[in-house]
Amino acid sequence: MSTKVTINRLATGVPGLDEVLGGGLPEFSFNLIAGPPGCGKTTLAHQMMFALATPERPALFFTVLGEPPLKMLRYQQQFDFFDNEAINQSIRYINLADDTLAGDLDEVLRRIVSEVEAHSPSLVFVDSFRSVVLASQTQHNPNNNLPQFVQQLGMLMTTWQATTFLIGEYFTETDTNPIFTVADGLIWLRQSVERNSMVRKMEIMKMRGQPTLPGLHTFRIASSGIKVFAPAPLNPVETPMTLPVQRLKMGVPRLDEMLGGGLPRGYSLLVAGPSGSGKSILAATFLAEGARNGETGVIAVFEQRPNHSQNATLADLILCGKVGLVDSRAPDLSIDEIVQLLLSEISRLSATRVVIDSLSGFELALAPTFRADFRESLSRMVTALTRAGVSVLMTSELEDRYTDLRFSPYGTAFLTDAIIVQRYIEVRSRLLRIMAVVKVRASAHCDELRQYHINDDGLQIGEMLVDQEGLLGGRPTTRRTGDPDV
Amino acid sequence: MSTQSEESRQIVASLAHRVGPTADIAGIAQAIMSILQDMDAALTPIIGQQGCVALLRRSLHLSASKHARLAGVHDRVQAAPDRAELKALLLEQSEADALFFGEELLTTFYALLTTLIGPSLTARLLRDVWAPSLSDTPSQEKSP
Numbered sequence: 001m002s003t004k005v006t007i008n009r010l011a012t013g014v015p016g017l018d019e020v021l022g023g024g025l026p027e028f029s030f031n032l033i034a035g036p037p038g039c040g041k042t043t044l045a046h047q048m049m050f051a052l053a054t055p056e057r058p059a060l061f062f063t064v065l066g067e068p069p070l071k072m073l074r075y076q077q078q079f080d081f082f083d084n085e086a087i088n089q090s091i092r093y094i095n096l097a098d099d100t101l102a103g104d105l106d107e108v109l110r111r112i113v114s115e116v117e118a119h120s121p122s123l124v125f126v127d128s129f130r131s132v133v134l135a136s137q138t139q140h141n142p143n144n145n146l147p148q149f150v151q152q153l154g155m156l157m158t159t160w161q162a163t164t165f166l167i168g169e170y171f172t173e174t175d176t177n178p179i180f181t182v183a184d185g186l187i188w189l190r191q192s193v194e195r196n197s198m199v200r201k202m203e204i205m206k207m208r209g210q211p212t213l214p215g216l217h218t219f220r221i222a223s224s225g226i227k228v229f230a231p232a233p234l235n236p237v238e239t240p241m242t243l244p245v246q247r248l249k250m251g252v253p254r255l256d257e258m259l260g261g262g263l264p265r266g267y268s269l270l271v272a273g274p275s276g277s278g279k280s281i282l283a284a285t286f287l288a289e290g291a292r293n294g295e296t297g298v299i300a301v302f303e304q305r306p307n308h309s310q311n312a313t314l315a316d317l318i319l320c321g322k323v324g325l326v327d328s329r330a331p332d333l334s335i336d337e338i339v340q341l342l343l344s345e346i347s348r349l350s351a352t353r354v355v356i357d358s359l360s361g362f363e364l365a366l367a368p369t370f371r372a373d374f375r376e377s378l379s380r381m382v383t384a385l386t387r388a389g390v391s392v393l394m395t396s397e398l399e400d401r402y403t404d405l406r407f408s409p410y411g412t413a414f415l416t417d418a419i420i421v422q423r424y425i426e427v428r429s430r431l432l433r434i435m436a437v438v439k440v441r442a443s444a445h446c447d448e449l450r451q452y453h454i455n456d457d458g459l460q461i462g463e464m465l466v467d468q469e470g471l472l473g474g475r476p477t478t479r480r481t482g483d484p485d486v
Numbered sequence: 487m488s489t490q491s492e493e494s495r496q497i498v499a500s501l502a503h504r505v506g507p508t509a510d511i512a513g514i515a516q517a518i519m520s521i522l523q524d525m526d527a528a529l530t531p532i533i534g535q536q537g538c539v540a541l542l543r544r545s546l547h548l549s550a551s552k553h554a555r556l557a558g559v560h561d562r563v564q565a566a567p568d569r570a571e572l573k574a575l576l577l578e579q580s581e582a583d584a585l586f587f588g589e590e591l592l593t594t595f596y597a598l599l600t601t602l603i604g605p606s607l608t609a610r611l612l613r614d615v616w617a618p619s620l621s622d623t624p625s626q627e628k629s630p
Contacts, residue, residue, distance in 0.1 A: 069533045073603045084606045095534035 007209060010163065013051020013081070014044065016228030016340075020202065020217050022210035025185075028161055029208070030154040032129070032179050034170040035189035040200060040221050041167045042067060043079065044189070045125050047225040048165075050081045053090040057122035060115055061093045064100045064108075066128030066167070069093055080224045092119060100132055105149045108132060112153065116160050124157055129166035129179070147178035154182045184208040190216070194368045197332045202228060218334035229336035232343060232384035245443075248353070248391055251289025252282060254461040255420075258437045258446040263418060265352075267441070268382050268392040270415075273422025277433055278454045279395035282420075283355040284314040285458045286393050290353040291322040297353035298345040298390075300326040300338065302361030324349045332367035335377035339384045346388055354390045356381075360397040382415050398422075417441040426475050427468060434471055435461070493600075493609070494593040500616045501588055511584055515576035518588035519569065524615040525595065532611065545595040549587070552594075556587060 009024030018024045025031075025048070033041045045061075053059035063069045073093075076082050087093070094115055099108050116124060126132065133146060157164040166179060180186060186205040191198055200219050204212040219228040247262030256262040263269055271279045287297040299314070317323040324345035328338065342354065356362060363374055370377060385392050394416065419438040424431050433452050437445045449471050452461040468476035504517035526538050533541075550556040562575055576584045600608045 063534075068537065070537055070602055073532075073607060077604055077607060084604075084610050087607060087610055093532040095530070095532060095537070097534045097536065 009210075010052055012048045014047050014226050014228060016217070016219070016230040017048075017202075017226070019230035019233070020204055020213045020228055021185075021207055022204075022212040025163065026207070026209060028158050028163055029184040030157055030164045030182065031166070031185035031187065032183040033165055033167045033187045033189065036191065037169055039189040039191050040219070040226060041169075041189055042072060042127055043076070043221060044187070044226055045127060045165055045167055046076050046079070047081050049091060049123055049125060050083060050086060052123055052163075053086065054122070055090045058090045058092055058119055059123035059125065060119060060121040061091065061125045061127065062096050062112060062115075063093060063127055064096050064129070065131030066169075069095055072127075078223065092121075105132070105146070109149060109153060109156075113156055116157070116162060120160070121162050124162045124164045125167060126165070127167040128169060130168040130170065133168075147182075150178050150182050180206075192369050197367045197369065199332050199334065199367045199369050218336055220330070220337070229334055229340050231336050231380070232339050232387075248286075249289050249293065250282075251285040251292070252459045252461065254450075255459070258448070258450065258461070259418065260437075260440055260443045260445040263391060263393075264440070264443060265391055266386055266389060267417035268386055268394065268415070269418040269420065270394050270396055271420045271422070272396045272398040273435070274398055274424055277422040277424065278452075278459050279397075279422065280311065280357050281454060281458055283357050283393050283395055284311045287317060287323050287353055287355055288313050291317050295353055296322050296324070296349040296351045297355065298324040298326060298342060298349065298351045299355040299357060300328075300342055300362075301357050302365045303358070321349070324351060328365070333365050334367065334370055335381055338362070339381050342381075342385065343388060346385075346390055352390055354385055354392045356392065356394040358395040358397055379415050386417075423472065424474065425465075425468075425471050427465070432465075434465070493596055493605075496616050497592045497596055498589050501585075501592060505585070509581060509585070511577055511579070511581050514581055514584045514588065515573050518576060518584070518592070519573050521588075521592055521615060522569070522572075522595075525592075525612060528611055528615055529599075541595060541598060545591055545598050548598065549590040549594040553586075553590065555583070556590065559587060 008027040009018075009021075010027055012018055012021070012025050033044055035041055049059045049061065063072065077084070092115075094111075096108060096111055099111050112124075112126070132149075154164070166183070168179070170177070183206065185207040188203045188205050190201045190203070192201055200221065201216040202219050203216050213230060217228055217230060219226055221227075246265040247256070247259075248265055249262050250256055250259065271282055273279050283299070287299060290297050297317075299318075314323065318325050326338070326341045326345055328341060330337075345351065346354065359378070363371065366374065366377070382392065382394075398421070416439075418440045420435060421438050422433060422435045425434055426432075433454070434449050435452055436447070436449045439445075448464050450461050451463060451465055452459050454460070465471065465476070467479055469479045470476045501517060501521060504520060505514050506517075522542070529538050529541075546559075550559055559575060562571070576587065579587060596608065596612065599612075603611075
């Protein structure tokens with residue numbers, strides 16, 4: 001048996017935060033929540049406080065010169081986690097404004113310590129700590145030694161077995177602030193504004209003894225409180241492929257044989273084609289075929305006017321719960337938020353088929369700040385989904401450029417395991433549609449360009465147009481057989 | 487009956503209980519001041535002394551502007567809104583006026599806090615102020 005100390009990790013009650021922290025909040029740690037005004041520091045503190053405080057081990061919330069407590073109570077009450085019954089039971093607010101105004105840090109420390117000794121809290125919050133610092137600086141009192149104050153506070157709180165949060169407005173993380181050194185944890189909140197879009201991001205800059213998830217993690221503040229979108233956990237062991245490879249039926253007659261017997265389970269398929277070529281119909285048929293075989297699916301739509309309501313089959317499947325709908329109209333989406341929405345629907349329905357309709361709409365739905373990394377984001381999403389063991393069909397709007405044989409405007413074709421491309425061609429004053437299977441990884445597939453049309457039953461795949469050539473150029477010519485010179 | 491007036495009724499009852507059956511002006515003033523003190527004691531740790539003073543001033547302003555008969559009170563208290571001044575002022579009133587002023591002031595204070603932090607949290611924070619009077623003697627004990 002190990003005789004080393006075990007650091008308990010507290011569940012913060014903030015969805016996603018425990019993952020980002022690397023397993024929860026270390027008990028008795030001394031932390032700083034920092035960030036510019038309005039970034040959600042006080043809300044984060046309250047949400048954790050309401051989740052963790054108990055009547056036996058209450059929380060003390062010291063309000064200093066920051067937000068007036070009356071207002072804080074007024075606004076924090078709007079959140080679902082705020083429980084009036086907890087006030088003065090498991091949660092005590094203590095106003096230190098007068099002590100701080102006097103500028104005497106020793107007195108502030110004495111007040112904090114005496115309250116902590118009286119209530120034996122498990123959690124202590126000081127909001128805002130920056131005002132303590134500023135108040136001390138206005139005094140020309142040599143005894144007001146901030147580093148010493150912070151060091152003593154940190155030591156005393158830990159000794160009294162309290163997990164402590166100092167909440168402060170700091171604008172740059174390069175400040176040489178004694179708190180940054182003493183603190184065990186630094187949670188930095190930010191707001192990234194680009195044009196009319198605002199995205200909240202959180203970074204755990206430091207958390208002693210914990211494997212935190214590096215980088216910026218997006219979060220939202222809703223009426224339920226803060227929700228952090230932690231990246232999907234990477235399962236190091238990929239689900240081994242079952243042999244022989246299982247193949248999914250697409251639901252479109254003759255398409256399965258073009259794919260070499262159906263779409264291998266766990267594959268990602270990109271359906272690229274111009275507007276009106278039937279990509280969404282193909283996607284809906286894919287889900288309907290799954291439902292017919294007892295599988296469930298999830299569809300994420302990113303259109304301004306989602307056409308799932310126009311597709312009766314799909315609407316029925318959604319209504320009867322065989323297909324989950326992810327239709328986030330929330331502005332400024334992040335990739336992690338979408339992945340999380342998808343994964344939670346997938347696990348709720350034990351879904352095996354996933355449709356993203358379309359990547360073009362998805363790109364528009366993302367906050368501008370993420371668009372620069374769209375390819376990277378897409379790659380992460382595809383990886384997260386295929387690691388979850390589902391088969392993914394993504395549609396992608398393909399502008400018809402007949403001189404250019406590209407399958408996706410994002411240079412993302414390499415990300416997917418299979419590609420179907422759809423094209424318009426002009427033959428005898430008619431606009432015809434053709435499609436081909438371009439790629440099915442590690443599988444034989446058909447190389448034919450097949451004509452197809454769309455009727456009430458969906459896509460109907462026909463024959464090759466053998467008497468035409470130059471189809472991919474969009475303006476095929478009739479082939480003159482027996483005249484090789486022309 | 488709305489919740490608001492139910493709370494007002496409790497406040498009036500609580501005041502009546504503290505005043506007791508033999509109400510002279512000193513007793514009335516003392517009772518009003520003691521309730522204010524209890525409210526202070528409940529709220530100061532949370533919202534600070536300055537927060538409490540601000541709430542009291544606003545309550546005085548609101549109740550004085552609502553009732554013409556309190557207009558004179560308003561001017562004097564605005565000039566020097568301290569507790570001793572308030573008590574001195576109460577002592578100058580007739581018993582009926584002082585009681586009316588007290589009821590008005592306390593219910594306004596309560597209503598003001600309610601508009602800021604909501605009915606349930608207000609009730610929670612000030613529960614102990616009314617608790618003793620509500621638990622034992624009912625409001626029938628009101629002085630004749």
